[in-house]
Amino acid sequence: MTMRPEQGTLISRAQAMAALLELLTDQPVVVCNGFPSREAQKIADRPTHFYMIGSMGNAPAIALGVALAKPNKQVVTFDGDGNVLMGMGTLATVGALKPKNFIHVVFDNEVYGTTGNQPTISNVVPLEKVAKAAGYVNTVRVLDRDDLVYEFQDLLKKDGPSMLLIKVNEFQEEAERILLDPPDLTKRFMNAIKG
Amino acid sequence: MMDSDVFVQSLQDLGVNFFTGVPDSILGGIIAELMNRRLYTPAVREDEAVGMAAGAYMAGKMPAVLMQNSGLGTSLNTLISLNVIYRQPCILIVSWRGQGGKDAPEHLVMGEVMPQFLDTMKIPHRTLTEKTAAEDFRWVADTFKKQQIPVALFITKGVVKGLHP
Ligand SMILES: Cc1ncc(C[n+]2csc(CCOP(=O)(O)OP(=O)(O)O)c2C)c(N)n1
Ligand SMILES: [Mg+2]
Numbered sequence: 001m002t003m004r005p006e007q008g009t010l011i012s013r014a015q016a017m018a019a020l021l022e023l024l025t026d027q028p029v030v031v032c033n034g035f036p037s038r039e040a041q042k043i044a045d046r047p048t049h050f051y052m053i054g055s056m057g058n059a060p061a062i063a064l065g066v067a068l069a070k071p072n073k074q075v076v077t078f079d080g081d082g083n084v085l086m087g088m089g090t091l092a093t094v095g096a097l098k099p100k101n102f103i104h105v106v107f108d109n110e111v112y113g114t115t116g117n118q119p120t121i122s123n124v125v126p127l128e129k130v131a132k133a134a135g136y137v138n139t140v141r142v143l144d145r146d147d148l149v150y151e152f153q154d155l156l157k158k159d160g161p162s163m164l165l166i167k168v169n170e171f172q173e174e175a176e177r178i179l180l181d182p183p184d185l186t187k188r189f190m191n192a193i194k195g
Numbered sequence: 196m197m198d199s200d201v202f203v204q205s206l207q208d209l210g211v212n213f214f215t216g217v218p219d220s221i222l223g224g225i226i227a228e229l230m231n232r233r234l235y236t237p238a239v240r241e242d243e244a245v246g247m248a249a250g251a252y253m254a255g256k257m258p259a260v261l262m263q264n265s266g267l268g269t270s271l272n273t274l275i276s277l278n279v280i281y282r283q284p285c286i287l288i289v290s291w292r293g294q295g296g297k298d299a300p301e302h303l304v305m306g307e308v309m310p311q312f313l314d315t316m317k318i319p320h321r322t323l324t325e326k327t328a329a330e331d332f333r334w335v336a337d338t339f340k341k342q343q344i345p346v347a348l349f350i351t352k353g354v355v356k357g358l359h360p
Contacts, residue, residue, distance in 0.1 A: 030250070050253070054272065055246065055272060058273055061244075062250040064246075064250060065247035065254065066250040067250075068213075069256045070255075087240075087242075087243065089239040090239070090246075093239050190254075193253070194255070
């Protein structure tokens, strides 16, 4: 694994995700395609998780649909830097609509990790600043576990839309493919977020 | 020619309660009516609109996405790798630009192949006419509920009143 300058002390996406999932209970979480979904399934598989296996770039759009339809539920999306870059227009839609119940977590490893660590351009495009300019109310960039826990707890208490961008290293857990069939994931998620 | 408020009311009567999309001139009257009724959430790309509709569906809504047929190209991957495989239905209200080869050049290819294009993706579709409207709307709702995948209703020029009749 080649180290980038900022990277020496960074935690992995899985470590960051485990810390966040400890702070979440029954909030709907929409997880982008690729290893982020597979790692979330491995760390804590909950019916309130919606794992994407395709439609790269659409995680925040799906989460936004949930958030608009359920304004009294806090909705979280776990996203990757490559995914955010692909669906960057949705930062503008979220920023303009300003759903208070929307938390966008970005695991930024500066690569398309799932497909073999090809570099993205998030090393030179600060995605949380793009979100801020687009109208997100709170945007934070964190580099280590303590900050991550502190800031996420803080965002859970605040009105959004919020973005928490976590710089993570390129480490990828061994995590199997999503186990449930897609239609069963849909049904499970729908039942879990009812009411 | 059908009035936009009749069109919107028909969809609401079917139970449709989440509307998003990207405008086209043919859909101008419908979108204006949806905005009057404060029912419309604007999207910036059609794949985003389809994604939002999928989220809304999973949160209990019956969603519709309005788009020009070029947007079917933009949203193709989302339609098949989200809606179709996850069984997440939505109603696609698609304006048929380029129908019959009489339109601006950018619309001609999609205008010609659109029905076969949706057939290939196994997305059911039908073209709205004023005479068959009641039946068309019923078919849309039935297909949505039975097949649990996207269903497209094509809107040709002049069938629903636009902004500039
Ligand atoms: C439309 C589309 N293009 C490409 C891919 C292949 N692909 C799957 S995951 C992925 C990388 C995602 O990168 P990122 O969001 O940064 O997540 P990471 O894997 O780094 O955690 C790519 C390119 C895809 N699934 N869909
Ligand atoms: Mg990445």
